[in-house]
Each structure stands twice: as structure tokens, then as C-alpha cells.
Amino acid sequence: MNVLEIKGVSAGYGRIPVLHHVSLVVGEKSIAVLLGANGAGKTTTLRAVSGMIKYTGQILLDGKDLKGRGPDQIARLGIAHGVQGRGTFSDLTVEDNLAVGAFRRRDKAEIAVDIDQMYTLFPRLRERRKQKAGSLSGGEQQMLAVGRALMLKPRVMLLDEPSLGLAPVIIDDLYEALQRVNRLQGIAMLIVEQNANLALEIANDAYVLETGSMVLSGTARDVSENDGVRAAYLGN
């Protein structure tokens, strides 16, 4: 059973087409990684899924068509989208950021438990819980963005270059945390990355986009053994 299915999606900005008949699936409790160069259409794919841009084709969450729904409705159905860079609420405290992440949920007691769990996952955030998100470092903001997306208790989580601009040690921590969440809570993920090594390590499936078209797909292992991919994305 697939959580998320993207079928023949084409999209663009204004009159400029970016995606051409892109298809991919994210299986139940699995992690898919989407690779590609700058401008290949990775971010556009995520935007189409979370309802931020118009598209042709079909996008299904648990078999339910998402077309025509706004980003807020799609989020309430269970898609969390961690946007690239600073998607945090900079005027709100760390704790409020996490609380807002749980907006679609009504289980008050469990929300408190989950916030605490985020602090266990990212101990730095616990230290800064009363600080405004705008005052955090880039790495801390990234963790907060992931934590906030997790607070939604999503069916599937979309992450756009979560490692961008982070120190290698922090990237390791982050990916470890993602893997743990995926195993323990069974949250499916679609991760966009340029820096592919780590992403391929934790992923089940992998897709490669080139100038808006899907050129390669398969299990993460198969894709990481592909010569072209090795040359272009893995640096060897």
C-alpha cells in the first residue's frame, strides 16, 4: 500500500513549465529520496504535493485525490512540508513553533508528550524552548522545522534539503533522528536532497529528476550503484 502517489504530474510557474509527467510513489512507513541537480524540479514536486502550485496529473494521499485543495486543507489531511531554508515562525518561541505544528490535532495531552519527545530528539531545542525562533542558529532552525513538521503527526513528511548549510556533525544527528522517527512512528518521508550520500543510506527508494523529467527510479541500493548517479551525486 502506498501512502503517497504522484501520477504523471506536470507543473510550472506562470508559462514556464518545470515538471513533465513526473510519477513517484512513497510506500507505507518507507522513505523515498528525490535526487537531482539545481533547477531539476525537486522543490516544485514538493510544492505540487502540498498544494502550493497548480498542476496537471494526479496526486493521491492514501488513495484520496488532493487536487483542488489548498495547502492548509492538505496539511490537515496529513502532509507535513518542511520548506527549504527558514520555514519557522521567527516571532514565536521554539515551544510555540512546535505547538503550532500540532494545529490539526486535538489530542492536547499527547501534544505535550510529543513536544517533550521533540526535545529528546533535538536536545538543543529544549535549551532554547523559550527563545524566539528567529534567534536560533541555522542548524537549530532546521531542527525546529523538522520537529514542527513531525508535530503534525503526518502520514507523510516532505523535507526540502534538510541538510542544506549544516555542519557535517549536525547533518549526521539530523538523519539519525529522521531514521528513528521513521522506525518508531512509522511516518513515511519524501526527502529532497542534493547531498545524496546520507539520504540514500536511510532511504528505501530513490528517484532522480533531470530538467523536470524522471530519468531513474528504483530501490535506494540500485540507484546508488548506478554509475551516472555515482558520478553526478555521490562524488565518486
Added chain:
Amino acid sequence: MSSIEIPAMQSAPRGEVVATKIGVGFVLVLILLGMPLVIPEYQTFQLTGVMTYAVAALGLNLITGYVGQVSLGHNAFFALGSYAAVLSVVYLGVNDVVAVLIAAVVTFIFGVLAGYPAKRLRGLYLALITLVLAVSVVPLVKQFKAYTGGAAGLMVDKPVPPAWFTLGQDAWIYYMVLAFTLVIFWLVRNFVGGSNGRALAGIRESELAASSMGVDVNRLKVIVFGVGSMLAGVGGALATFTIGFIGPDSFTLMLSISFLAAIVVGGLGTIWGALVAGLFLQFVPSYASDLGQAFSGAVYGGILIACMTLMPNGIVGSLLKIASNRREARKAADRTAGKGAEKTTVAEKTTVKAAADRTARAT
């Protein structure tokens, strides 16, 4: 990344357009000169009013339409010009034309002073500062009762025609105002038509881009604020001499809002929009108030909202747009023949670009 193709300038019809424009202008001036000979006195008086408002509206259009600064203080400069002119006739004994020129100098100086802090304030803050100017007028006028006549106002001696002029006082004032109006419109047209105009448009679109093009954005903004305020002052002085009365009730915040409504209706950032604004200011309030006191506010409010949401270019702006769309359509029709060839080039380019990208990545 992307290659933008700039269409070649079509300069051939330019000369024709200029010639037509000069022709139209010439005919218009002739008609305006002949007006007092054919229309009744009261309508001459009304037309004079249209021109005084148009001059002031042109000033606001410079500030708001061309540079994009929100000013709510136009009533203050309109009032300042009026009082400066009236008081210099009373206390300095100068003639009316000199009085109007004094009003121009005074309002230009105050405009620059007000524009100076304004240059570094964003739109909203400027609106607030000028709001302060707008609401200061009435209390100040009332305070300096000895000179202004306070709330009751003052009767003003209208300009008296010389003995050889036989068409009457209203026509005499009409010609005086017409002379000022023509000179001002001509000067402003040249000001916004040349390199200054491009710099102004640059400021409105993006200050950063304009300053990187070498435009001294701050200096230009202050100057425009000064000139715009000066035109308000000249318009105010002329209007007061036309009407023969000055009093604070005609200079409330409502006047500024009316000016704003009028230039929005006429067309922001167009010269002729100011003329439409003058007609609007002269005729709409009196007709609207015939229908009831509440109605004039409703008319202005409705017009402001409707124009901004439905017709952001105003009357003149919309007409210009329709005209330019027509021209575009004609050009497009001319081009269709060559279109097939163009398409293949684009397709080729894409393939080439994709290949280039791949090579770039492989290396």
C-alpha cells in the same frame, strides 16, 4: 540561465505620433483660449476652477502617481499656498501674479522640508507623517485668527482686469489661471518625459534598482515632494483668487482624500489624468452634495474602492492601456508569419541547453 529576447524598437511611427500629439495640443490650446468668448460667465468660472484643481492634482500625481509616495498632506500645501498668496497681497501689497509666485516659493520650501524626513520613510510611515500635516491645518488657521480670520475665513479681492480688457472679471481670471496651467503642464510634461521620468519610474518600481542605475533616489524624492507640494500651493493660490474667499473648512483632510480619489480616477502617473482629476473635483462634489450630505462621502469612498480593485489604472491609464494593447495586437499580427521559424529555434535551444547542462554536471 534564461535568455530574454528584446524586441527591436519600432521607431518608424514615432515621428507621426509626436506630430499628432503636437497637433492635438495646439487645437486644445486654441479651444481653451476661445472658451470665455462662447460660454456664459458662470461656466467660465467653473472651468477656471477645473484648472486650479488640475494644477494641484498634477502635483499630487507627481508625488503619488510617478514616485509612488502616499501623501495625505496635499490639503496642507493647498492651504499654505492660498494663505501665502492672500497674505502677501494684504501685507506686502504685491499684485496677484507675484502673490502666486510667492506662494509657489513658500510651498516649495515647506515641501522640501516635509519631504526631507519623508525620503527615508516607507509608504505607510509617510502616509502617517503627511496625515499629521493634514490635520494640523484647521487648528493652526483657527489659532492665528488675527491673520487668517479664524473659522469664519476672509473675503479676498479677486484680480481686477485692466481697462482695455472688456470680457469681464471671470474671463480675466480665467486667462490668468490658463497661463499658469499651460506653463505648468508643459514644464511637468518635459520633466517626466525625459531622463527624470525614467528615474521616477525606476524609483516606483524598485528603489534599489534605480539607485544601482546611478539615480540619486533620495534627492529626487525630496525634489519631487517639493515640486508636487509647490503645485498644490499654486493651485490653492489660484483657486482662492478665483473664488474670492478663504476659510479653513475648505482645507480639511477631506480635501486630501478628494485629491487622492481624483487622481486615482484620472489615472496615477499620467499627465492627462490630472486634468480628469480637475474636472472630477470641480463637478462631482457639487452634484453629489445635491443628492445629500452623506452622498458625497459615499461617492468618493465608492470610487476609491472601485477604482483600486477594478480599474487600478484610472480613466486615462485604462484608455492608454487599451490603445497600447491594440498596437501590440497589430504588431503580433504582423509577426505571425515568422512564427513557425521562431518555434523551431526555441526547441533547438532547449535541446542544446539540456545537453549543455548534462555536460556541465558530468565534469
Added chain:
Amino acid sequence: MQYFFQQIVNGIGDGAIYASLGLALVLIYRTTNIANFAQGEMATFSAYIAWQMVDWGVPLWWSFLIAIAVSMVVGVLAYLLLVRSVQHRDELTIVIVTLGLFLAFNSFDGAMWGFLQLSLPSPFPEKSFAIGALRFNAELLGTIMILIAISIGMFLLLQHTRLGTALRASASNATSAMLVGIPFTAMMAIGWGLAAGLGAVSGLLVGPKLTLDPNMMGAIIIYAFAAAVVGGLTSYRGAVVGGAIVGISQALSMAYLPWLGSDLQILLPLMLIVAVLIIKPEGLFGSTVVIRV
């Protein structure tokens, strides 16, 4: 000395009214990034609704509650029907549209209720209390208590409820707010509704003090802007403190600078606006974000 303190007390009473309208301005500016020039006229409209209810025989406090409720609905409608379509346009457009709204409310009031002055009864008894040598009348105390109640209520709503957090999140980052499932349009509309409610309170406090006519709030909105600008239009605390500053300075200038006359009193808050805008446009309470590297 006692006279001096009495003036300060009176000034705080007026300041509380400016503050409540100033809070409405801040609320709208923070949630929708719009300075609502029509806020005062919307408050006048609220006062007319209350007058109408009283005229129809509805008990006074009920009339006031109904007026507040109606105002909130009108605020929501103003956003949904009008402001929403221009919200993301340039500042010039937005300023012009709120001025249009200003005129629309002003002339609606005039058309419905005329330009003659009406009187709205005061909700407070005509009693006064003495604490030491200072006198507090019931109206003054009531006004201050209402402002305190409003401030606490807003603090609780914004800081300690799900709705409040969602409102703050939408104001902070609209895209991210939608991506966690917060309905953006609804939040903006609620912001306008709440602000209209706050404005209504100020209108209902002003109405009985002055006489009710369509231009009743003409000066008050300037004072409220002065109060809000003290906090850079973004700080609730700034609006309350600003309201007090304006109210007190006004009371003191009337007491000690009689040569200014009643006409020039308005110049004091105006000078405050200009001074703050020129010297510190982000306001005296503007939150500066500490950037850690």
C-alpha cells in the same frame, strides 16, 4: 502637586480610550500588515449601533454587547469582501482602499442616522470616589478597568489559546502557517473581527463622553495612531503605554499650557507621531531579534 496628579489620573482615563483603539490598529497591522485608516470610523459605526439598540428599548449593557458583536461581524465582512482582494498589493493601494472604507463608513453613518448630534447614555453611574486627595469618578475607573480587562483578555487569547497561537503564526509566516494546516483567510478575517471588536469598545467609551456624530472619532483616531506608533505599530504594550503618554501629555498641556488653546492641543500627539517616526520608526517597543551565529 495634588492638581498635577489629578491631571495625570484624568489623562490616563483618556489614554485608556486611545489605547483600546490603538490596540485595534496594532492587531490589524500585525495580522494583515495593514494600517487601517478606517478603524475610527468603524468604531463610530459601532457607537451608532449601540445608540440604535438603546433607541429601540434594548437595555444599555445588552445594547453595547450587541454593538460589539455586530461590529465584529462587520469587521470580518470588510476583510472578506474588500481587503482580502488587495491585501497583497502595494502600500499605496492598501492605504487608498482603507481611506475608501473610511469614507464609506462615515457616509453610511450620516445617511442612516443623520449629521445631527445624538447622545449615547453612559454605562457608568455618576458617582465618584476619593482616594486621598485624588478624585476618581466611576467613568474614569470603569474605562481603566475595561482597558485592563481587554489587555489581559488579549494576552490570554494570543499567548495561551490554540486560536491565538495560530493567529500569531499566520502573521509571522503565512506560507508556513498554511503548511501546518492553519486556514489563512479565516485567520485574517478573525483578526479583522477582533480588531473591530476592540475598536467598538473605544467607540462605546467615546460616545457618551462626547456627542455622537459621524465625525466623532476624527481626532481620536489620530491619538490612537500616535499611541500605536509609539510601539512601531507592532507592539501591544507599546500601544497601551503610548495611549497613556498621549492622554497624560494632553491633560497636562491643557492644565499648564492654556495659551495653546483648545485648537492647538491636537498638535501635541501629532508631534509625538512625527518625533517617533523620524527618530525611531520601528517604535520604542519594537522587538529586535537577537541573531545568534
